[in-house]
Structures are given as C-alpha cells and as structure tokens.
Amino acid sequence: MLELRLVQGSLLKKVLESIKELVTDANFDCSATGFSLQAMDSSHVALVALLLRAEGFEHYRCDRNLSMGMNLNNVSKMLRCAGNDDIITIKADDGTDTVTFMFESPNQDKIADFEMKLMDIDSEHLGIPDAEYQAIVRMPSAEFARICKDLSSIGDTVIISVTKEGVKFSTAGDIGTANIVCRQNKTVDKPEQATIIEMQEPVSLTFALRYLNSFTKATPLSETVTISLSSELPVVVEYKIAEMGYVRFYLAPKIEDEEMNP
Amino acid sequence: MLELRLVQGSLLKKVLESIKELVTDANFDCSATGFSLQAMDSSHVALVALLLRAEGFEHYRCDRNLSMGMNLNNVSKMLRCAGNDDIITIKADDGTDTVTFMFESPNQDKIADFEMKLMDIDSEHLGIPDAEYQAIVRMPSAEFARICKDLSSIGDTVIISVTKEGVKFSTAGDIGTANIVCRQNKTVDKPEQATIIEMQEPVSLTFALRYLNSFTKATPLSETVTISLSSELPVVVEYKIAEMGYVRFYLAPKIEDEEMNP
C-alpha cells in the first residue's frame, strides 16, 4: 500500500514538465525514505535523477519498496488536470497494476481521481558515484536557461570553461561565434541572484546544447542551478526542490575528436 | 428599416466568438421583441440558440420581422474590427440585401461602418419545447470549461452524473480513467462561485467532449453556466447574457450502443 500526499501539488506538475521531454517511460521507485526516479533519455545520452524525500510529503506511507513503470507523457497529461494549488495524492494498492492520482481543490469542493495502468519497464539502476568535481558553478537558473537558448541559435555545442574569475560559455556555428562570460558575483541583493564558483582547478568541457536546453525545462523548480564539472566526467546540472530533494541531469562531455567529425 | 444600437459592443463580439466555431451560416431573426438566432452546427449534431431582447439595446427599431442570413465567420471578422468599448449599431434598410455594422469609439473620434451582403439560408426553425429537467446544475462557467478541457485530454466522451450531493464528470481513454466530482456548495463569498444542484431525480448521461468544448467558448459571456439534464433529452448548456438574454447550446446524449461501437 502506497499513499503519498503532497500539499504543494504544483511541485509535482513542474517535475513532470521538466523531465517528460527527455524521458518517455520510467520507473518511479518508492521506498520508506522517498520517491525517486532514474532514467536515461530516449537516445541514451543523458540521465535524469529525481528525488523527493518522504519528509517533504504531508503523509508518506510506503509499506514496501515499489517500482511503478509509467509513461511520463501520460502522467503529465493527468497532472495537467490538477490545479496549481491542488493537493495531490498518489495511491497504489497492493496487488493492483494501477496507480491513482487524486487532486483536491484547496476548498475541497472539487475532488478528481485519475487512474492509470502501470507498465513493465526494464531499467538498469545505475549507481552514480559521488565524485569530487574540479569546478562547481552556482548561478540563477533563468540566466543559465537564457544562455543555453541564446547560444543554440548560433551553434550546436557549447564549451563551458571555468576559471576563478568566472564561467565562459562559447559556441561557434556557420554564422559566427559567441562567448558569454559570467563573472563570479556574491554581492547581490538576494542570494539566489549570485553567481558563485567553487574551483579546484580550471576546467573546460564541451556539451551538446540540445540536451542542456532540455535540462532547463526544470527552471521553474528552482531559482538557482548548480553545474558540476570535471574532465572526463558527465556534467551534473542540478535543480534543488525546496525542502524535498532535487532533479539532476547528467550529460557526458563531447571529446574533441567528436567535435571535429560530428 | 432596422436599427439596433448596443452600447456594450463587446457583448456582440463575444457572442460571435462563442458560436462561430460551431455554426458557419445562420439567419439572424429580428422582430419587435428582440434579435435572435437558431442554428444547427455544421455536422447537425448540436443546436445553438441566441436571444438578445429588445430591452437590452439603447435603441431598438424593427419595423417588420426580418431574417438576415449571414456567414458567421464574416460577421466575426467585421466585429473584430470594433474596439471592446465601441458602441455597435446594426442597420438594414428595407429593400436592400445588405446589413451595416457601425462602430463608434467611446469618444466619438472614430466611426467605422462595415457593410456586408446578406445570403439566403434555408433554415427549419425548430420549436424547442420547454421541458422539465430531471436535474439542473449551476456552476462557475470557468470551472465547467476547465473540466471539459481536462477530461478531453483523457477521453472523447464524458458521463455527467448528478446526485443531490454533487455532479460527477467521468471519462475513460487509452491512458486511463478520470472522475471529477464537484460538490454542491452554496456557501461561497460570491454567488457566482456557487455550485447549485436542483434535482428531481438522479440522472447520468454521456456526451461528446468535442461539442462541450465548443460550447465553453461562450465562457466570457457569463461567470455562470447552467446545465439542464434529462434522460433522452438533449442537454442544455446556457450562458446568460446580463440584462439581455442568453446563448443556449443543445446536444443530444450518446446512447449506450453508440458508446460501445463508436
């Protein structure tokens, strides 16, 4: 028996909007500690990891570990039927192969329930090692989204270079080249407007903008994004979900030979 | 000679936006008592009835009954040229086959007139008997519109079931099922937010969501919608037009055999 009640239902709506472009089918894993998902994107290049900790729910009951396979587009269709201030409850009874999403309007006048069949999905649950990163950049998520969108109108890939002074995003395409430098800046009115760089050593890596632009669909989840970089390691683009967990996106850097012969 | 002056011209704009998706050509009937229209939708499944009473106009002159055939898309194109706070005058001289729409800006700085050829349209004017309905639901029009839109992302038809406690909208589709229950609620801040059920006996009927979604184009006309249901009778979805009349949509329920073999 599973019953998870989330008062801020809009959070779940945003989570699904942020990952459904990348992942079509995935298993949602429920345990006593939380609600999580890990899945490769359909072209097996990027990886999404979602965690919503049990403490973030108003009620969290999960009697035994459960892996529920769902088509994320269908989940998204159902969640779009929830109002932004609805309370969302996810239910699954033992011995059934369905999940129910229940939406309660704030004044309890409207109660909706949506039932969906679960699917069997093979998933290799990859252990993601905690790595030490050469550089970690924290910046406003809207600014990162704007940069990725802007650069993708010039080129297909971005070189992200971090030094102590700042982070540089560079691209090149048929029509020309572009460089956007964001300087470290801790002296701002609000901490979420800061750009902060924690650097062990300078690093410069190349990524496909197409995937980064998908990642930025998570921008509504957090004012801030954290980008963790190391040579030879996948970049981690993390959006924290207040009081509950995170959505993390992983993407392997392009190696230089690939850049020359795309 | 016909001359109708309507200070709140935006009303007429909204009326046309609400019915033009459903009906392409129709006769506008003018008599001493008011301005009305009755037409089937192009697939002959739904019926639209409009009434604007003479008292709602600032000037209303109609010397003899007149039936003016128009293409509603063309009328809508002209009315889109009127500002939302323009005063609209509809004119037709005897012995001509044209109608003139005149738009005056509030400060009288701009006066526009648009003349349109009338068309001959066969129309069987159906007498719509005043029926007793088993259940009449009054609810906020925006809420009804939201429900119809949400459910149509899951299924094609909706079962509307009314009991004393509330009204339930249910659908089923490939990805799952959905039920939305609205409880009767008279204790709200504003009367137009109430959901009120007048029920003689419980009723449950099935309708095509496609048509209901067209009906909800009339939502801007009224904060409130009234849904009148009886077994074997077409549902009536009514949007009252303040001080003037109404737009009513009629749609026959699907019978169960049709549900099974669509």
Next chain:
DNA sequence: GATAACGAGG
C-alpha cells in the same frame, strides 16, 4: 485556424 507557450497585469 487553433493550440501552446510566454510575459504582463490585476
């Protein structure tokens, strides 16, 4: 032409 996504205003 209609819907979706975005940004501004109430």
Next chain:
DNA sequence: CCTCGTTATC
C-alpha cells in the same frame, strides 16, 4: 493565482 494579450508553431 488567474486572466489577458501576444507570439510561435503546427
């Protein structure tokens, strides 16, 4: 939070 008006896209 919702509504509107606009734009972009199919």
